[in-house]
Amino acid sequence: MSEHLFATLRRWPDVEAPNLFAVDASDRLILDEAAPQLADIQPGELVVMGDNYGALTLGAATMHDCRGIRVFQDSLVSELALAENAGDLAPHYSSHTLNADLLSGARLVLMQLPRSLAELDEWAQAIARFASPDVTVISGGRIKHMTLAMNEVLGRSFDDVSAGRARQKSRTLTSLGARHGAVEARYPTTSVLREPELPVDELTVSAHGGAFAGATLDMGTRFLLTFLPEMKPDAATAVDLGSGTGVLAVALALARPDLHVVAVDQSTAAVASTRETADANGVGARVEAAREDALAERPTASADLIVCNPPFHSGATVHAGVALRMLADARRVLKPGGELWVVFNTHLGYRDYLNRTVGPTRQAGRNSKFTVTVSVRE
Structure with a gap:
């Protein structure tokens, strides 16, 4: 079912070209790494951040029957692409801005790592401030775009940051132990x-x-x-x-x-x-x-x-x-x-x-x- 879903995803209204894709190996890896948690997640406890074109959100909905998914996408183009790709799955998620409404009560966050360290820092800080104290954050990306500095940035908001095994030139980082009380607002x-x-x-x-x-x-x-x-x-x-x-x-x-x-x-x-x-x-x-x-x-x-x-x-x-x-x-x-x-x-x-x-x-x-x-x- 996942490959059928992924094959149907489009980037529109973003630019579409033969060398540009709506899903990549990091989307698949994040979903696979999160599978044990997704199997037990309750409606309203899953948050997805930085979903490029809907692979994470719609993958969780179709492969793990997740409901009440809250989604934050900084890019309006990504938000529109998710809505276009969702079809009948649209009732299973809602779009939010980066605030307490997005993250309150969240126990699992799936995240495509942003390129900017400052953006990652602001996202991680928001999770640590607003999500459930026992939240697990599984973030991922293409290795060529990842740096050790990302671990350090996540470490400002979480006690434990660990890297998963690489697969198909992608890797995940799992963050635990949200520093809820110790994080002061650093943005804007x-x-x-x-x-x-x-x-x-x-x-x-x-x-x-x-x-x-x-x-x-x-x-x-x-x-x-x-x-x-x-x-x-x-x-x-x-x-x-x-x-x-x-x-x-x-x-x-x-x-x-x-x-x-x-x-x-x-x-x-x-x-x-x-x-x-x-x-x-x-x-x-x-x-x-x-x-x-x-x-x-x-x-x-x-x-x-x-x-x-x-x-x-x-x-x-x-x-x-x-x-x-x-x-x-x-x-x-x-x-x-x-x-x-x-x-x-x-x-x-x-x-x-x-x-x-x-x-x-x-x-x-x-x-x-x-x-x-x-x-x-x-």
């Missing part, structure tokens, strides 16, 4: 940026564990900020597409008091970080943070200006498909005459694509690593 982290590229002397950044670049200013955003004075001066509405911690959105709002900014990201951590960054800098009323897949919820021809520092990977795989889908959607959302400003690693060569899909595109600037382009919607 905050920092005060004092960078010459910013339109203000100081900008406070709030970052949850899963937000790209954390509470720092990444190099691509830093370069794009230098072009802020050139961006469509008469814009009344702007979109920060892939907002991360909200630095671009907040910088725009601070530089232009009459501008309304929508900051869009598919990550729960990013959206929360953006809201907190906007509030910390006094522009929360003019920066709307929204969790969306690309610009799916934005009305057609509704934005004068879109800024974007797009990702260059899909999950753990380097793949331009996610970024290209985001950029293509920008054409629909831009008003005629609207501008799309993009920063990207120069070797990716997005300019021709932008010319074809958005409108006339010129290079606004280039340094040793990044290129900034501006496209005009005709």
Whole structure:
């Protein structure tokens, strides 16, 4: 039954390609390692975290008849893929954010290890704070993406962290002994940026564990900020597409008091970080943070200006498909005459694509690593 289930899983609405898969050996290994606990788990006691496309959640439901599964997926695309793959199994699970409602009373947590150590730390801390004291956490991933630092991070929230045997280039980590009373909240982290590229002397950044670049200013955003004075001066509405911690959105709002900014990201951590960054800098009323897949919820021809520092990977795989889908959607959302400003690693060569899909595109600037382009919607 498991192989039949796994064979039917799709990545949609995420990018689909021959080298991209909806299930891998680590999903199978986590379920196999957890089999004894899953056999005895009661409804409402199982939590699944970081399920990429539904293999863990639906595997537990079909192979072990689990019910009342609570699921947390930072990625909206993963959440939508699970819903699409679930079909008749949808009543067996519910989606939650990272809080007590997700984890209260949980005795078993199955987790796909996130790539970011900060994200893993925030997840582990939440489990230790909110789950049952006797909770067992079985986390796993592909060995090439795992490091000993993951054991150390889990060790901040659990007394015992042990590695399982490797299989098909995958491995699990089992964590026991949640330090419920000893764990102080470590997220969100905050920092005060004092960078010459910013339109203000100081900008406070709030970052949850899963937000790209954390509470720092990444190099691509830093370069794009230098072009802020050139961006469509008469814009009344702007979109920060892939907002991360909200630095671009907040910088725009601070530089232009009459501008309304929508900051869009598919990550729960990013959206929360953006809201907190906007509030910390006094522009929360003019920066709307929204969790969306690309610009799916934005009305057609509704934005004068879109800024974007797009990702260059899909999950753990380097793949331009996610970024290209985001950029293509920008054409629909831009008003005629609207501008799309993009920063990207120069070797990716997005300019021709932008010319074809958005409108006339010129290079606004280039340094040793990044290129900034501006496209005009005709």
